[in-house]
Each structure stands twice: as structure tokens, then as C-alpha cells.
Amino acid sequence: MGRAVTELFSREELAVYALISRHDGMKAREIAREAGLDKSDVSRMLVSSALMREMCYQDSEYRWHAVVRQGKRHEGLYEFSGWYGTVREFLDQEEEAWLEQLTAGCQRIGRSLNDQRGLIHSFRDCRETMRRLFGDLREMTAEPFGDWEIVFELRMNRARWIRIYADVLVITPERVFSLEFKMKKETDPEEVLQAAKYAPYLEILFGKDMDVIPALVLTGARDLFTYETIGKTDYVLPVVSGDMLFNVLNEYMGFLQE
Numbered sequence: 001m002g003r004a005v006t007e008l009f010s011r012e013e014l015a016v017y018a019l020i021s022r023h024d025g026m027k028a029r030e031i032a033r034e035a036g037l038d039k040s041d042v043s044r045m046l047v048s049s050a051l052m053r054e055m056c057y058q059d060s061e062y063r064w065h066a067v068v069r070q071g072k073r074h075e076g077l078y079e080f081s082g083w084y085g086t087v088r089e090f091l092d093q094e095e096e097a098w099l100e101q102l103t104a105g106c107q108r109i110g111r112s113l114n115d116q117r118g119l120i121h122s123f124r125d126c127r128e129t130m131r132r133l134f135g136d137l138r139e140m141t142a143e144p145f146g147d148w149e150i151v152f153e154l155r156m157n158r159a160r161w162i163r164i165y166a167d168v169l170v171i172t173p174e175r176v177f178s179l180e181f182k183m184k185k186e187t188d189p190e191e192v193l194q195a196a197k198y199a200p201y202l203e204i205l206f207g208k209d210m211d212v213i214p215a216l217v218l219t220g221a222r223d224l225f226t227y228e229t230i231g232k233t234d235y236v237l238p239v240v241s242g243d244m245l246f247n248v249l250n251e252y253m254g255f256l257q258e
Contacts, residue, residue, distance in 0.1 A: 009051050009204075012037060017051050018207055021070045025063030051204075054162045070207045074149060074171065080164075082106040082153030087170075088146035091134060099123060102152055109155045125219050126152070126168060126181050129242035136246040141255040148172050156205075164198045164205065175252060176206050178214045179245075185220040187228055187239050192216055196230045196237050215240060215248045 009017075015035050020026055028046060032039040046052050046064060056066050068076040078084040082105035083098065090098070102123060106113055113119055130150070137145055149171035156164040168179040180195035182188075195216040202212045214237055218224060221241035225248075228239050238248045249255070 013045060013049050013051050014204065016042060016045060017055060017066070017204065020056050020064050021066035021068070021207065025059060025065050027063055031064065068205055077151065080109055080154055080156045081151045082109060082111060084149070084151050086146060087134060087148045087150050090150050091131065095124070095127065098127065106153055111153055111155050122181065122183060125183055129217065129219055129245060130168065132242065133245045137249070137255070140246070143255065162201060164201050166198060172253070175211045175213060176202055177249065178202055178212060179217050180214070181217045181219060183220050184218050187216070187218065192228045192237055192239065193231050196235070211252070213248070213252055217242060217245060
């Protein structure tokens with residue numbers, strides 16, 4: 001799924017970005033040394049590469065930083081999120097307080113709230129589905145999921161190349177589940193494509209050590225868990241009803257394996 005992105009960015013660009021995103025500031029010579037590249041080539045890349053221009057910045061001491069750090073807590077991710085925190089923080093928050101923070105966050109990141117009545121309804125529907133998911137997980141696993149990160153309404157639109165619009169991200173220590181929510185009963189092939197669209201960019205954002213799993217969640221359906229082909233590719237994507245969402249995580253994390 002990442003082929004289109006890797007065609008946009010060279011192997012060297014991806015390697016340099018990965019280094020920057022895992023450190024708290026690096027100078028060009030340090031990047032070149034650790035990447036095994038020529039310093040002049042790295043310096044040129046840092047100012048000319050669309051990936052560096054859109055996802056990195058230089059401080060007053062000429063150190064380069066990623067706008068979102070790769071690590072146990074993804075520093076900087078809040079700046080692009082309607083709501084960001086741990087699963088524990090999400091579960092502990094009352095609905096109206098969470099909704100107030102989410103709508104304020106959406107305004108902060110430029111997320112359109114024009115259809116406010118329908119949008120608020122979808123936000124509440126999404127919250128209910130996610131709370132049900134973690135309730136199901138609590139019954140089936142001792143996994144400490146309270147420390148996982150969760151994002152609602154990620155909007156990363158830096159410029160021409162990096163665009164990520166995600167309804168919900170669930171970030172575990174090894175995986176990122178990117179969930180596209182639709183208040184529908186039936187699968188639409190275009191919405192399958194939409195759910196998969198930003199996965200390659202998320203792979204860059206979170207790094208090669210994190211698997212990105214996109215899924216389409218149909219909250220109007222019941223007892224649904226299947227896979228649909230993504231466009232004309234050989235890839236498939238999980239399509240699931242809200243009440244069966246735990247199956248997506250179980251498929252990749254094996255909670256129910258004996």
C-alpha cells in the first residue's frame with residue numbers, strides 16, 4: 001500500500017526523515033553521519049525535499065525536528081488532532097466534556113463544522129462505538145490498553161504532498177489502527193478506497209517499526225466482519241460493524257487465541 005508514497009520520496013529522503021523523527025533535534029552533519037550520506041547531499045535535501053519542508057522544521061540552533069516525534073508518546077500529534085490522549089483519559093472523560101474539547105480541537109485544526117448537527121451526531125456515534133470496543137477488550141484481554149494513544153479527527157494537511165485525514169487512530173506499541181467511520185449499513189467501494197487512502201502516509205509518520213492497519217467501520221450495520229478488495233489492487237481491507245470492531249484488533253493482535 002505504500003508504493004505510491006515511496007515513488008514520491010526517495011529511499012534516502014525516507015531514511016533521513018526517520019532519523020529526524022526519532023531524535024530531539026539533529027544537525028545536518030549528525031544526520032549525514034548516522035545515515036551514511038554525504039553532508040552536502042543531506043543539506044541540499046533538507047531544504048529542497050517536500051517531505052522535509054512539510055514534516056520537519058529547523059530551530060535557532062540549526063537542529064532539525066519532526067513536527068510529530070516517533071516514540072512511546074507521539075509528541076506533536078496533538079497539534080493536528082481534534083482530540084488526542086490515552087485510552088484511559090478517553091474512557092475517564094464525560095461525554096459532554098469530551099465533545100466540547102473535540103469541537104474546540106476541530107476548530108483549532110481547521111476541521112469544517114458547517115454541518116454541525118450531523119457532525120455532532122456522528123461524533124457521539126463514534127464515541128459510543130469506541131467505548132464499546134474498549135469494553136469488549138476489557139473482557140477478553142489483560143493487555144494494558146489504557147496506555148494506548150487515541151486520536152479523533154486527525155487533519156494533517158501540510159502542503160502539497162502530505163495529506164492525512166483520519167476519523168480515529170488507535171495507536172498500540174506496535175500498530176496503528178486507522179478507522180474510517182460511516183453511519184451506514186452497506187459497503188461502498190469508494191469508501192473502502194477512502195479508508196485506505198492515507199495509510200501510506202501514516203506509515204511514514206509513524207515509522208517502519210509500526211504496522212498501519214486501515215479499516216472501514218459501518219456503525220449502521222450489525223454482526224459484520226469481512227474483507228473488501230481495495231479498488232483494483234490485490235490488497236484487502238477489513239470492513240466491520242461497530243459491534244464487531246474488536247475483531248479487527250483481534251485479527252492482528254490475537255487476543256482470542258488459545
